[in-house]
Amino acid sequence: MEIKTIPATNDEVLETYITRHSQKIYNFIFSKVMDKNTTEDIFQDTFIKVAHTLKKGDYSEEGKFLSWVMRIAHNLVIDYFRQTQRKRIFRNSEDLGALYGVEDSSMNAEKFLIMQQTERCVKKLIAQLPPDQQDVVIMRIYREMTFKEISEVMGVNINTSLGRMRYALTNLRKIAKQNNISI
Structure with missing residues (x-):
């Protein structure tokens, strides 16, 4: 996937914010998904969304930058869980044939x-x-x-x-x- 570059001033600002807040955001994501690879994917997606939003000029400075980025990360974590939940439901529905007729008292x-x-x-x-x-x-x-x-x-x-x-x-x-x- 090719990412278009952001003007130098935005690149420098974004790099400063990433450096300043990266560990906090990474830890937040990891605390939710508990998987290093998934955390890295979501972390990268978070900053891709941030970069695209800044490039389009859609970021409004109404709140704190960190809170905004954390909200993006949180939404991506929720999306991740929704996707994995759908996959698990689909996979389990295929397995029902083998369990058909087995009684589960619980x-x-x-x-x-x-x-x-x-x-x-x-x-x-x-x-x-x-x-x-x-x-x-x-x-x-x-x-x-x-x-x-x-x-x-x-x-x-x-x-x-x-x-x-x-x-x-x-x-x-x-x-x-x-x-x-x-x-």
């Missing part, structure tokens, strides 16, 4: 349907939250990120992340009650 059809229904219900509830609260819930519950990591990715202080989670949980309870769903 997950029968009824339990599986209940679990699916509960998952859909929870996703619908989360979708009704404001976007910033949705992000915190997804990062904390589904990605198992710490509030410190969440605050870095979102570019806010840790108390704001904690507050958003508290409001999200309160709002989830209200929404569930309005829809006659017991939590």
Whole structure:
């Protein structure tokens, strides 16, 4: 893949930022994927996206540069997990033929349907939250990120992340009650 060059001034700025923040970003990615090769791929993709965005002039300096880059890295990590999840589901669906008729007492059809229904219900509830609260819930519950990591990715202080989670949980309870769903 050929990468077009960025004007010298942007190259120098980008190189300075990469040098300054590379270890922090690399460690963040590695803490999520726990694989050196995958981390290096995502790390490289992160800075390719950063370079392309800077080249097009689409970067707005509303927040901190590091938070913006961390958000890009976080989104690429999420994309990675989505892709690996799809591959695992596809691969497992092929293996069902060999397991057909084998009873698994831990997950029968009824339990599986209940679990699916509960998952859909929870996703619908989360979708009704404001976007910033949705992000915190997804990062904390589904990605198992710490509030410190969440605050870095979102570019806010840790108390704001904690507050958003508290409001999200309160709002989830209200929404569930309005829809006659017991939590």
